[in-house]
Amino acid sequence: MARFDAIILGYGPVGAMAAGLLAGRGWQVAVIDRMADVYPLPRAVRFDGEVMRMFQELGIADEINAQCTPILGAEFVDANNKRLEGFDLLADLTDASGWSISSMFHQPLMERTLRTRVEAFDGVTTYISHEAGTPVQTDEGVRIDLTPVEGGASFSLEADYLIAADGASSPVRKALGFELVSLGYDCDWIVVDVLLKRDVPGLSAIAQQICDPDRIVTYVPVVGMRRRWEFRLNPGEVKEAMTNDATIWEMLKPWVGPDDAVIERAAGYQFHAAIADQWRDRRIFLAGDAAHQTPPFLGEGMCTGLRDVVNLVWKLDMVKRGLADDHLLETYQTERAPHALDLIDFAVETGKLMDQIAEAHVTGDWPTSYAAAYGGDRGYPHLHGGVLALQENDPSDGVTGFQGAQASVRMNGAELARLDDLAQANFHIISTQDLSPQIKDGHKAFLDFIGAKFFVLETEARVTPELDALLAKYDAIIVRPDRYVFGVVDGNTSLEDQLTKLQSHFRT
Numbered sequence: 001m002a003r004f005d006a007i008i009l010g011y012g013p014v015g016a017m018a019a020g021l022l023a024g025r026g027w028q029v030a031v032i033d034r035m036a037d038v039y040p041l042p043r044a045v046r047f048d049g050e051v052m053r054m055f056q057e058l059g060i061a062d063e064i065n066a067q068c069t070p071i072l073g074a075e076f077v078d079a080n081n082k083r084l085e086g087f088d089l090l091a092d093l094t095d096a097s098g099w100s101i102s103s104m105f106h107q108p109l110m111e112r113t114l115r116t117r118v119e120a121f122d123g124v125t126t127y128i129s130h131e132a133g134t135p136v137q138t139d140e141g142v143r144i145d146l147t148p149v150e151g152g153a154s155f156s157l158e159a160d161y162l163i164a165a166d167g168a169s170s171p172v173r174k175a176l177g178f179e180l181v182s183l184g185y186d187c188d189w190i191v192v193d194v195l196l197k198r199d200v201p202g203l204s205a206i207a208q209q210i211c212d213p214d215r216i217v218t219y220v221p222v223v224g225m226r227r228r229w230e231f232r233l234n235p236g237e238v239k240e241a242m243t244n245d246a247t248i249w250e251m252l253k254p255w256v257g258p259d260d261a262v263i264e265r266a267a268g269y270q271f272h273a274a275i276a277d278q279w280r281d282r283r284i285f286l287a288g289d290a291a292h293q294t295p296p297f298l299g300e301g302m303c304t305g306l307r308d309v310v311n312l313v314w315k316l317d318m319v320k321r322g323l324a325d326d327h328l329l330e331t332y333q334t335e336r337a338p339h340a341l342d343l344i345d346f347a348v349e350t351g352k353l354m355d356q357i358a359e360a361h362v363t364g365d366w367p368t369s370y371a372a373a374y375g376g377d378r379g380y381p382h383l384h385g386g387v388l389a390l391q392e393n394d395p396s397d398g399v400t401g402f403q404g405a406q407a408s409v410r411m412n413g414a415e416l417a418r419l420d421d422l423a424q425a426n427f428h429i430i431s432t433q434d435l436s437p438q439i440k441d442g443h444k445a446f447l448d449f450i451g452a453k454f455f456v457l458e459t460e461a462r463v464t465p466e467l468d469a470l471l472a473k474y475d476a477i478i479v480r481p482d483r484y485v486f487g488v489v490d491g492n493t494s495l496e497d498q499l500t501k502l503q504s505h506f507r508t
């Protein structure tokens with residue numbers, strides 16, 4: 001029986017990312033999917049700078065970036081196309097990640113690029129067009145049976161760990177008996193991708209939530225000539241009866257017709273909000289849509305799944321290398337589930353706000369807050385506890401538990417580089433002065449043990465400004481392999497104190 005370090009069940013974006021991140025750390029990985037190719041129907045169109053940094057870790061950020069268009073803005077409008085809330089962005093605007101705030105992309109193209117990279121790793125073996133059975137756990141590992149979809153004999157694989165990135169209907173989640181807790185949004189929508197034949201005057205250059213009482217519609221300029229419309233179904237409409245061309249053209253009529261565009265693909269979905277009550281059973285971990293589902297109004301479903309695996313992978317690797325106990329893996333769900341839950345709740349609020357605005361055209365009962373709208377003031381979540389210097393009940397400093405910033409730097413006359421490329425998914429400490437003389441021998445040995453890196457970035461070394469404000473305020477920033485900030489050092493909190501907290505999560 002073939003034996004691997006990890007089996008990844010599901011070769012969607014989340015499984016593919018997990019495979020790439022593990023293989024990049026030298027793991028032997030098996031990836032299984034029943035489908036012969038990437039999922040063909042319309043799904044994700046937008047990801048954030050945090051996700052681009054994951055592609056960066058795999059060495060494909062520039063290639064993926066060339067396939068993307070930065071978002072130019074987004075707004076909530078009423079039935080008369082009047083903006084109620086929104087924002088506009090310059091095309092070259094980047095955020096603290098060093099990348100665009102939102103990259104618009106074509107999911108099948110991105111997934112193929114990701115797969116090509118994953119399969120270039122020596123340690124990756126793919127089992128495409130194979131149906132997986134239910135995983136069985138033993139003291140030595142986890143075993144799974146595979147059956148070729150095209151016919152042929154079944155066989156088994158074994159591994160130390162299994163990541164079930166097997167999608168929303170996750171057979172593994174069901175087999176483990178984990179409950180999928182509904183979070184109060186289950187609505188039917190038709191999603192249509194259209195390719196424009198020519199520029200169509202009047203089409204918005206930015207994404208819109210059109211809160212029209214006759215039909216709520218999401219409109220998204222994707223990449224190049226591709227445009228996305230999502231139509232909320234009204235009471236009595238059945239999605240299976242709505243995906244024919246005649247009905248779709250009727251719904252598209254206010255914007256485009258057959259002279260302007262072709263329908264590329266369409267699908268009916270029920271948008272769900274749900275989260276699994278358990279994400280781990282011993283050697284098996286759920287990730288991606290298997291663990292949580294969100295209505296797509298924030299464009300965060302896939303991003304959330306990718307955050308799962310970037311969180312899980314560094315912890316698995318530390319445990320496998322004997323640097324940490326199994327206990328570290330318990331922080332996977334405790335860190336990730338509240339973060340995912342917050343974003344799902346945000347998306348549900350966004351969906352409910354659309355409903356409320358649409359109804360207000362009839363009832364006159366207009367919302368008193370647009371916080372959940374695009375450009376509204378509801379913020380994105382951060383991690384609250386786990387492998388962090390601040391725990392759940394500590395007041396937030398606005399940095400710990402958030403994604404760290406990435407600047408482009410030139411150190412000691414070396415080539416210009418993005419900081420993540422130098423840190424290479426290791427713990428790292430960023431400061432403006434050499435702090436190593438302050439570190440006691442025990443902590444030095446610990447930092448050596450976990451492979452931590454130091455970056456002394458004086459003003460001249462920072463070619464772009466993403467870290468400037470942080471380094472003006474703090475003496476040092478301690479960053480985790482997934483680029484979340486473990487903690488900061490300033491007049492109130494010493495480096496030694498922070499390292500003691502960090503060390504408590506590891507074997508030393």
Ligand SMILES: Cc1cc2nc3c(=O)[nH]c(=O)nc-3n(C[C@H](O)[C@H](O)[C@H](O)COP(=O)(O)OP(=O)(O)OC[C@H]3O[C@@H](n4cnc5c(N)ncnc54)[C@H](O)[C@@H]3O)c2cc1C
Nearest residue numbers: 010012014034043044045046132167288289299301302303
């Ligand atoms: C309309 C729409 C718009 C969206 N927009 C966005 C967006 O803009 N941004 C964003 O971040 N997210 C968005 N999302 C969400 C995003 O598309 C999903 O979260 C993401 O694709 C899920 O990836 P995954 O890898 O977790 O699961 P999947 O891509 O579903 O992969 C699971 C895989 O597991 C395989 N599998 C399952 N069971 C077995 C088995 N027993 N044997 C073998 N193979 C198996 C399946 O074949 C499948 O390929 C959107 C979703 C929708 C529907």
